[in-house]
Amino acid sequence: MNRVAVIGGGAWGTALAQVAARAGRETILWAREDDVVRAVNADRQNPVFLPDIDLDPNIRATGDLAELAGCDLWLVVTPAQHMRAVLEQAPRCEAPRLLCSKGIEERSGKLLHDVAAEASPGAPIAVLSGPTFAHEVARGMPTAVTLAAKDTDLAETLRTALAQPAFRMYVSDDVAGAEIGGAVKNVLAIAGGVVEGRALGQNARAALIARGFAEMTRFGMAFGARPETLAGLSGLGDLVLTCSSVSSRNYSLGKGIGEGQAASDLMADRKTVAEGAFTAPVLARLAQAHGITMPIVDAVADLLEGASVDRVLEGLLARPPRPEGV
Numbered sequence: 388m389n390r391v392a393v394i395g396g397g398a399w400g401t402a403l404a405q406v407a408a409r410a411g412r413e414t415i416l417w418a419r420e421d422d423v424v425r426a427v428n429a430d431r432q433n434p435v436f437l438p439d440i441d442l443d444p445n446i447r448a449t450g451d452l453a454e455l456a457g458c459d460l461w462l463v464v465t466p467a468q469h470m471r472a473v474l475e476q477a478p479r480c481e482a483p484r485l486l487c488s489k490g491i492e493e494r495s496g497k498l499l500h501d502v503a504a505e506a507s508p509g510a511p512i513a514v515l516s517g518p519t520f521a522h523e524v525a526r527g528m529p530t531a532v533t534l535a536a537k538d539t540d541l542a543e544t545l546r547t548a549l550a551q552p553a554f555r556m557y558v559s560d561d562v563a564g565a566e567i568g569g570a571v572k573n574v575l576a577i578a579g580g581v582v583e584g585r586a587l588g589q590n591a592r593a594a595l596i597a598r599g600f601a602e603m604t605r606f607g608m609a610f611g612a613r614p615e616t617l618a619g620l621s622g623l624g625d626l627v628l629t630c631s632s633v634s635s636r637n638y639s640l641g642k643g644i645g646e647g648q649a650a651s652d653l654m655a656d657r658k659t660v661a662e663g664a665f666t667a668p669v670l671a672r673l674a675q676a677h678g679i680t681m682p683i684v685d686a687v688a689d690l691l692e693g694a695s696v697d698r699v700l701e702g703l704l705a706r707p708p709r710p711e712g713v
């Protein structure tokens with residue numbers, strides 16, 4: 388695991404390149420934007436996606452996917468909706484793919500480990516997820532994540548290659564659980580932002596986190612996740628983080644909606660990705676198809692389509708009472 392490729396020069400790909408470089412790995416960061424490649428190599432900075440952070444000299448950027456062919460490990464950090472296309476353009480090789488993106492592919496309804504398996508035949512797949520604001524990880528602030536692979540030896544090998552005291556990695560074999568937590572929390576974080584933007588109060592925020600977690604658990608259990616994974620770093624941990632801070636792009640999108648701005652205006656011309664906006668419609672569709680009740684997710688999907696905040700809120704508050712258990 389000496390040569391590590393990071394695919395995606397956004398905030399999270401750049402922060403993970405820092406992690407790999409600090410772990411002593413020769414690190415190649417593939418970025419789509421020429422100005423990112425230039426700035427990383429010339430100035431040791433990524434002013435476009437992760438400003439004001441000095442990057443490790445062991446990171447070299449490239450815009451050429453062919454250069455990743457000789458790497459021992461690929462960290463895949465593209466937005467979820469572009470993962471398939473980027474992996475299909477990348478050279479064929481059997482280096483393990485550690486998927487670090489969060490989402491569900493909109494057109495297929497597939498989790499990302501299924502997308503990656505189809506796009507990179509023969510390559511072992513693992514997933515990294517958890518409460519991780521990129522700017523904190525890049526600065527070396529203490530962070531803990533879930534690293535999941537069906538092959539537990541692979542998970543241990545990847546942990547050994549990347550872990551460090553301030554980047555703790557807890558291994559698991561629950562790949563679907565780690566992915567579902569990260570994908571669903573992005574949608575719920577939008578709802579968290581709406582609570583803030585509409586000044587609905589701290590009680591409402593706590594209710595949203597608890598009832599949102601019930602939705603995550605219902606969906607996760609139906610799709611093969613284990614409850615302890617959902618209650619861990621990649622599920623509840625990340626839900627709490629992103630429902631509490633404007634550092635979350637999903638939360639800030641929701642905050643804008645709660646303040647009365649149109650979702651379509653907020654989404655237009657965005658350079659950074661708010662994955663929950665792409666996951667919400669497909670998650671709502673999957674839940675409906677499987678008879679899983681997810682009223683908060685449905686509400687977020689409606690808001691993104693332009694429904695009024697007051698009407699959506701009224702609908703949620705008028706739901707008939709039910710027993711608390713999930």
Ligand SMILES: NC(=O)c1ccc[n+]([C@@H]2O[C@H](COP(=O)([O-])OP(=O)(O)OC[C@H]3O[C@@H](n4cnc5c(N)ncnc54)[C@H](O)[C@@H]3O)[C@@H](O)[C@H]2O)c1
Nearest residue numbers: 396397398399400419436467469488489520521659660662
């Ligand atoms: N930023 C974080 O703190 C953080 C933490 C954990 C996980 N993630 C996840 O990592 C993934 C990447 O997010 P990010 O924060 O690094 O991105 P970002 O918002 O910082 O940057 C946007 C990224 O999208 C890429 N992009 C835009 N159009 C594209 C296209 N057509 N094809 C391929 N790539 C395209 C850009 O090159 C850039 O890398 C997301 O799934 C996100 O949920 C982010």
Ligand SMILES: O=P(O)(O)OC[C@H](O)CO
Nearest residue numbers: 517518519520635636637
């Ligand atoms: O900024 P967000 O909302 O994409 O959240 C970033 C990470 O997923 C937090 O774990």
